[in-house]
Amino acid sequence: MTQLPLRLAILLVCVIGSVSVLAQSSRNSHLYRNTPAFGVVKLSVGTGISYYMGDMRAKTDLRFIQPHIAAAITYRLAERFSVRGEIDFYRISGKQEGGPIWYNNLSFRSDNPAGYVGLQADLFRYHDERAVNPYLFGGIGITRITPKAQYQGTWHSLAPLQTEGVAYKRNVRIGVIGIGTSWKYNERWSFAVELSNNYANSDYLDDVSTVYPNPTGMSELALQLSDRRPELDPATLPTGYPVRNDAGAQRGNPKVKDSYGFLSFRAEYLLGTQARRAERRKLKCYY
Secondary structure (H helix, E strand, O other): OOOHHHHHHHHHHHHHHHHHHHHHHHOOOOOOOOOOOOOOEEEEEEEEEEEEEOOOOOOOOHHHOEEEEEEEEEEEOOOOEEEEEEEEEEEEEEEOOOOOOHHHOOEEEEEEEEEEEEEEEEOOOHHHOOOEEEEEEEEEEEEEOOEEEEEOOEEEEOHHHOOOOOOOOOEEEEEEEEEEEEEEOOOOEEEEEEEEEEEEOOOOOOOOOOEOOOOOOOOHHHHHHHOOHHHOOHHHOOOOOOOOOOOOOEOOOOOOOOEEEEEEEEEEEEEEOHHHHHHHHHHOOOO
């Protein structure tokens, strides 16, 4: 108990010192004007829409726009360049119904996590203090694909069924490229809008790539979800098209790999700078 007054005194000195530093900073309307660009850390979170491009989407269709959420952090290396890391959770979907090959009747939905690291290049320098700052970004990463299809009211995971007789990888490499524009609200907060495309090193984001498999040895559920033409009314099929696709018939286009994109709106918060972190370390307030 005899050490309590001493600890309180040390704590009071630390609090007074911290308040003094904050008061001094608040008198400066540009907190980071004279700090180096290197070491500036910014966190951003946001949401928006995702869109899929693959074998089940021959043209833009607003029916298949889905949601996504994202969180990113940037660490500034220079006036215009930052290291960027991001985590995304997104949904993509597609359906051949209403498209040019509607008679195959395939569909899917996939809820996927993804992450990547890369670089961001700003149009203006950090110390230019522009209210609006366009930028480019890109990187490499990985996504986990989980395509599913609905059958008789239940969603079934397609990858384990091997609907094309292929055990494809579900952890897929991605390359990311995008553009964005940020708007500075105050010294800490800014807002941004971004448009990006994510190129997957796989043609199985939608579980469709090559040809209809040999049905021998396939489970009944795998057969039903591999070829869904039999669910259609035979009278509505184009002339000359059988009720069921033959083994080896074209099911997808393996020459073009799948991709997906985001349009997102984000709130950004400046966590601190290297100079500010060094300033706090100088206080050395331990008790």
